[in-house]
Amino acid sequence: MRVKWVRNGTGRRAYTAAPVQVRLDSSPAAESTADLLCLGIFDGDEIPAWLAETPGAEDVNASFKKLTVLRPGSPARVLIVGLGAEDEFDRERARVAASFGVRQAGRYEAGSLAWDVPGDASVAAAITGATILTAYRFDRLMSKEGRENGGAGPEQLILHGADGAEEFVETARVAAVAANRARDLQNLPANIADPAYLADRAREIATGSDAVEAEVLGPEQLAELGMGGLISVGDGSAKDPLLIVLRYEGAAGEEPLGIVGKAVTFDTGGISLKPSASMQEMKMDMSGGAAALEATAAIAELGLPLNLLTVVPAVENMPSGTATRPGDVITQLNGKTVEVNNTDAEGRLILADALTWCAREGAGRIVDLATLTGAVVVALGSTHAAVIGTDDELVEAIGEAGATVGELTWRLPLHPEYRDLMKGTVADLTNAAPKRKAGTITAAAFLREFIEEAGWAHIDIAGTSWDVGRPYVGKGPSGFGVRLLVELARRLAARS
Secondary structure (H helix, E strand, O other), X not given: OOEEEEEOOOOOEEEEEXXXXXXXXXOOHHXXXXXXXXXXXXXXXXXXXXXXXXXXXXXXOOOOOOEEEEOOOOOOOEEEEEOOOHHHOOHHHHHHHHHHHHHXXXXXXXXXXXXXXXXXXXXXXXXXXXXXXXXXXXXXXXXXXXXXXXXXXXXXXXXXXXXXXXXXXXXXXXXXHHHHHHHHHHHOOOOOOOHHHHHHHXXXXXXXXXXXXXXXXXXXXXXXXXXXXXXXXXXXXXXOOEEEEEEEEOOOOOOOEEEEEOEEEEEOOOOOOOOOOOHHHHHHHHHHHHHHHHHHHHHHHHOOOOEEEEEEEEEEEOOOOOOOOOOEEEEOOOOOEEXXXXXXXXXXXXXXXXXXXXXXXXXXXXXXXXXXXXXXXXXXXXXXXXXXXXXXXXXXXXXXXXXXXXXXXXXXXXXXXXXXXXXXXXXXXXXXXXXXXXXXXXXXXXXXXXXXXOEEEEEEOXXXXXXXXXXXXXXXXXXXXXXXXXXXXXXXXXXX
């Protein structure tokens, strides 16, 4: 992949990979000039006649995930990808198949990769998104030697047989590139990607679009407003807590959709300190905020006809002599008091203030994304994110959007009894239920107390934002939520 120089927060200059370029080609796949051409075949199908006499053609296996490389001369290399039974083929299988093409391109140092698209425009979009996601590498903090040893992915994706798929492909391309930007934010260590860094990224997004405005509220403004959640979580850190806001206007005069993303740029647990094992991964506790920012940037780039109010409460959760103690009582923006009985349940405190502020600023419907509970990993693993909400139509739209792009959600209930588990002893609420019951749901029940009159859906992405293990995102950050939000915005805009 092509690279360009950027300056990172360590003061060193580093490389960052340029996005894969995508183009549609109406010529037959047999005439492709790509360094590697991918052809998918289903069980029972024969390979194309123009490849039938190629040495090795008899070894082709159409079972799902089976790969065969042929060398017909022109194109130089053809990767036959087994797609399995045709009636089992869907967009997810297309994404998995696309990931194999990228890996083979890397082995052959192929600068251009082509696909003979085995389906409609939605399949072309799935291949596009998965190719860009699979080609992602994070090596910008490595030495030159480390980067050179990392291999390279394709610079160009060519789609044959995708006539009429331009809009689908472009949406998938923009969303996948944005997801990779979110993965960069997730990957960056907390000594670089702190709240101020995220604020600078928001300003950069606004600078790049006439339709986006950025606003950043600092500690004095937060205190004046009464955002006790943000202030209390930030009290233990030398880094200032911030409320980062992006306003996108794509449909003048319409009520905005609110997007709220949790951004704890490093989470030690505070006084309720986390175990040291794997604590370095707690730089990813800002994954919801990263997704919210980069999805907004992608929606603005696509010019989707709706309005957004994106709110990212950004803070670092650290133990110190000024940190909030277990048992302290704080007052949130809406006036409700909370016993902070576990300082490692900090995400809900900052989200509470952000949700109230977002609703009061005019968002009639709000979606929040947060790496909120370990309990969701126990319940759903890394296959589904949990979605809980009060707005059935919005929850349903989130499920449909996620299924389209491969970022799956599963709805959990929100019975009034869960709210009872979050009642405080000396305050209105507690931030940590005394009984270990339904941890993901009780966290959402807490958030529900702060949504004002807005319709609301909460997405817990703690299990899906990191180490998902799918072939096209692998280990590490997944950028989960970016593509879902873009697809959700596209659907909501189409309905209005």
